[in-house]
Amino acid sequence: MKPARIVITGIGLTAPNGNTLADFRHSLLNGVSGVSRIEVRHMGQQLAGVCTYDPLKYQKRKELRVGTRAGSISIYCAREALADSGVAFDALPKDRVGIYLGCTEHGNVETENEIHNISKFAYDTKFWSHYHNPRTVANNPAGETSLNLGVTGPAYTLGAACAAGNLGLIHATQMLRLRECDFAICGGVSESSHTFGIFAGFKSQNALATHEDAAKASRPFDKARNGIVISEGGCLYTLERLEDAQARGAKIYAEIAGYHVNSDASDYVLPNPTRQAECVRAALGRSGLAARDIHIVNTHATATPLGDIQECEAIRAVFGVDCPETHINNTKSFIGHAMGAAGALELAGNLPSFNDGIVHPSINVDDLDPQCALPGLVLNTPRAAARIDTILNNSFGMLGINSTLIVRRFVA
Amino acid sequence: MTKDECRQVVLDIIADIAPDEDLSNVKPEVRLRDQLQLDSMDFLDIVMELRKRHGIEVPEADYMQLASLDSCAEYLTPKFNALAGKS
Numbered sequence: 001m002k003p004a005r006i007v008i009t010g011i012g013l014t015a016p017n018g019n020t021l022a023d024f025r026h027s028l029l030n031g032v033s034g035v036s037r038i039e040v041r042h043m044g045q046q047l048a049g050v051c052t053y054d055p056l057k058y059q060k061r062k063e064l065r066v067g068t069r070a071g072s073i074s075i076y077c078a079r080e081a082l083a084d085s086g087v088a089f090d091a092l093p094k095d096r097v098g099i100y101l102g103c104t105e106h107g108n109v110e111t112e113n114e115i116h117n118i119s120k121f122a123y124d125t126k127f128w129s130h131y132h133n134p135r136t137v138a139n140n141p142a143g144e145t146s147l148n149l150g151v152t153g154p155a156y157t158l159g160a161a162c163a164a165g166n167l168g169l170i171h172a173t174q175m176l177r178l179r180e181c182d183f184a185i186c187g188g189v190s191e192s193s194h195t196f197g198i199f200a201g202f203k204s205q206n207a208l209a210t211h212e213d214a215a216k217a218s219r220p221f222d223k224a225r226n227g228i229v230i231s232e233g234g235c236l237y238t239l240e241r242l243e244d245a246q247a248r249g250a251k252i253y254a255e256i257a258g259y260h261v262n263s264d265a266s267d268y269v270l271p272n273p274t275r276q277a278e279c280v281r282a283a284l285g286r287s288g289l290a291a292r293d294i295h296i297v298n299t300h301a302t303a304t305p306l307g308d309i310q311e312c313e314a315i316r317a318v319f320g321v322d323c324p325e326t327h328i329n330n331t332k333s334f335i336g337h338a339m340g341a342a343g344a345l346e347l348a349g350n351l352p353s354f355n356d357g358i359v360h361p362s363i364n365v366d367d368l369d370p371q372c373a374l375p376g377l378v379l380n381t382p383r384a385a386a387r388i389d390t391i392l393n394n395s396f397g398m399l400g401i402n403s404t405l406i407v408r409r410f411v412a
Numbered sequence: 413m414t415k416d417e418c419r420q421v422v423l424d425i426i427a428d429i430a431p432d433e434d435l436s437n438v439k440p441e442v443r444l445r446d447q448l449q450l451d452s453m454d455f456l457d458i459v460m461e462l463r464k465r466h467g468i469e470v471p472e473a474d475y476m477q478l479a480s481l482d483s484c485a486e487y488l489t490p491k492f493n494a495l496a497g498k499s
Contacts, residue, residue, distance in 0.1 A: 061431040061432050065431065
């Protein structure tokens with residue numbers, strides 16, 4: 001029996017350069033960066049991608065005080081996605097709604113805040129917040145969303161480092177096919193820019209971007225790239241089985257065509273191009289598409305000197321020859337690395353290509369690294385494409401988790 | 413500290429922990445939970461803020477003393493004054 005066809009019917013997002021899909025896409029087609037400088041505890045001014053959505057749009061001030069930034073981002077994105085989907089949410093059986101959110105990490109922000117708090121009281125733990133545990137449990141963003149929406153179906157997070165955004169969509173696809181839920185809210189979120197630890201960690205790895213011009217700091221594939229810009233953000237989708245979406249006359253952004261997840265099993269932080277290429281090929285195999293059938297490859301590249309080269313090696317192995325209609329781009333060059341939200345945001349930024357026929361570029365490439373000179377790379381200015389029917393989205397993460405998600409233009 | 417001042421101290425804390433609430437007409441003799449959206453975690457917030465801001469400890473066995481503004485004032489005013497006497 002063929003697995004159920006799964007379609008994307010709604011998108012809600014907040015990115016450092018846009019709080020709706022329309023604004024985000026506009027920024028990606030007009031070279032608008034979302035990177036600025038923020039004050040990071042213990043570290044002074046740092047480059048980061050900061051979101052400017054209105055948290056009070058869907059939450060009360062008390063909920064914001066008690067909850068987490070990741071929870072707030074999730075609620076905003078979920079509510080926006082539901083509104084965009086046009087579904088009569090009140091009429092949906094809430095026990096048949098699933099919430100599946102990818103996270104790179106969760107709890108560091110809240111733990112750092114509490115340690116900072118008790119440092120003002122000579123580290124006396126009687127001043128440690130009673131909200132610490134509900135704020136730091138790994139399911140917090142999904143749990144806060146379930147509370148806000150009154151969803152009584154499964155609601156949990158998927159920890160998958162920076163592959164997590166894709167994992168949210170992949171897992172939701174699987175759960176819909178298994179009929180564990182009838183309506184899924186899924187994707188990825190990140191509050192990572194609020195923890196100094198991630199900045200300090202990347203700095204200690206010599207992997208934190210620096211640049212005089214914040215907008216130029218995130219520059220995958222450029223010879224002078226020097227690391228990651230850390231960002232917050234979120235992007236959640238509504239996914240449905242095709243027959244359910246059609247029955248309610250939903251607009252359909254795209255159909256899930258294929259996916260794969262695998263592991264490097266080779267290093268804590270260094271990527272493995274052989275396993276990445278295997279992941280991409282397996283996703284292609286599941287989708288029934290050949291490499292030449294893919295029209296946009298959205299890269300994971302984070303602008304680390306080695307990581308970009310290794311991903312390019314993997315992409316070259318799959319798309320290096322006989323793919324004249326394959327365009328390759330990168331979204332982090334605009335928004336930095338939104339960690340657990342990255343995969344979901346980066347897919348969303350490319351979905352409008354099905355309608356406008358344009359591939360957004362990878363910006364900030366003044367001097368292309370020859371080792372990243374892939375055929376089909378779209379640099380600095382958008383490119384009109386003859387045909388865009390498929391998008392392949394790569395997201396890779398620490399401890400060697402790789403994910404590839406392929407979507408296709410929906411054709412009934 | 414007078415009991416009125418003590419009531420205001422508690423109201424100031426509630427204003428921070430329940431920022432969506434209208435506190436202009438809180439009846440001092442009525443249980444706070446009967447007139448405001450406060451749950452058990454919020455009461456733990458009141459206990460925590462009394463500790464942080466004023467050095468006042470409220471043992472768990474005495475939590476019921478925080479039920480209304482009046483009962484707060486009865487219970488907390490002597491504690492505030494005892495602290496003031498020490499300093």
